[in-house]
Amino acid sequence: MELVAHNVTLAYEDVNVVSGLNCVIPPRQITTFIGPNGSGKSTLLRGLARLMKPRAGVVLLDGKEIHRSGTGQVARRLSMLPQRPTAPDGLLVRELVALGRFPYQGFLGALTAEDDRQIDLALRTAGVEALADRPLGELSGGQRQLAWIAMALAQNTPAILLDEPTTFLDLAHQLEVLELLEKLNRDAERTIVMVLHDVNQAARFSHHMVALSRGTIVASGKPEDVITADLMRQVFDIEAEIMHCAATDSPLCVPLSRSPE
Ligand SMILES: Nc1ncnc2c1ncn2[C@@H]1O[C@H](COP(=O)(O)OP(=O)(O)OP(=O)(O)O)[C@@H](O)[C@H]1O
Numbered sequence: 001m002e003l004v005a006h007n008v009t010l011a012y013e014d015v016n017v018v019s020g021l022n023c024v025i026p027p028r029q030i031t032t033f034i035g036p037n038g039s040g041k042s043t044l045l046r047g048l049a050r051l052m053k054p055r056a057g058v059v060l061l062d063g064k065e066i067h068r069s070g071t072g073q074v075a076r077r078l079s080m081l082p083q084r085p086t087a088p089d090g091l092l093v094r095e096l097v098a099l100g101r102f103p104y105q106g107f108l109g110a111l112t113a114e115d116d117r118q119i120d121l122a123l124r125t126a127g128v129e130a131l132a133d134r135p136l137g138e139l140s141g142g143q144r145q146l147a148w149i150a151m152a153l154a155q156n157t158p159a160i161l162l163d164e165p166t167t168f169l170d171l172a173h174q175l176e177v178l179e180l181l182e183k184l185n186r187d188a189e190r191t192i193v194m195v196l197h198d199v200n201q202a203a204r205f206s207h208h209m210v211a212l213s214r215g216t217i218v219a220s221g222k223p224e225d226v227i228t229a230d231l232m233r234q235v236f237d238i239e240a241e242i243m244h245c246a247a248t249d250s251p252l253c254v255p256l257s258r259s260p261e
């Protein structure tokens with residue numbers, strides 16, 4: 001699975017949000033985008049997932065221009081959990097997760113035994129088996145988030161893109177999701193690309209980090225190369241002390257104050 005953005009410009013109406021961006025997503029690794037609100041993280045993720053067509057440049061999936069590939073073809077290679085996914089409140093969790101099987105369905109769209117197996121596996125993996133017959137509208141924010149993650153898993157793709165998968169989750173459930181993604185990456189060699197606001201979790205769980213500011217990449221590389229006091233000042237306008245966490249063997253950022261104007 002290779003995903004590359006080459007000179008990509010993404011725009012809404014006349015406003016360029018991402019301009020001439022180049023980025024290689026390392027295959028079979030965990031990549032995390034960080035950056036302040038409005039810096040273009042979701043926009044870039046949408047561009048990489050073929051949900052938004054670049055105004056200029058190309059996104060290549062396995063060497064092929066993603067916008068010249070069919071929906072089903074892309075959906076068998078790459079699944080995407082958006083930042084604010086929506087579905088009818090009455091939809092049952094199992095029905096939502098079943099939607100993840102759409103790229104595999106034939107003409108009549110009936111679920112096969114393999115589809116059912118993948119749906120059960122996804123429900124179990126995301127820990128929402130017990131919620132399978134509940135309507136989405138009755139779930140807590142965190143339960144709903146896990147149901148959506150199960151849908152992305154049911155799609156069973158080599159690459160999984162997730163926009164802030166830990167929002168709405170308590171600390172234990174945040175770790176549950178990140179450990180799950182880590183396991184999918186390690187055991188099943190999935191390529192994971194996500195957006196996180198918690199730079200410490202990003203540093204701990206990522207092989208590769210990309211810091212965005214105003215639609216451009218300001219730094220990318222290993223967590224210890226990206227999480228620096230200079231970068232925190234440049235990208236987030238904060239003064240921070242960077243330490244090393246021995247328990248997780250990753251950089252730890254302690255925000256101290258906003259940078260002076
Ligand atoms: N549908 C849209 N129409 C017009 N402008 C948009 C749209 N979506 C996003 N934008 C603008 O594009 C810029 C980047 O937005 P984006 O959602 O990519 O940021 P983000 O880094 O994901 O932010 P956050 O951390 O708040 O989710 C922002 O200025 C935003 O206002």
Ligand SMILES: [Mg+2]
Pocket residue numbers: 041042043083163
């Ligand atoms: Mg966003």
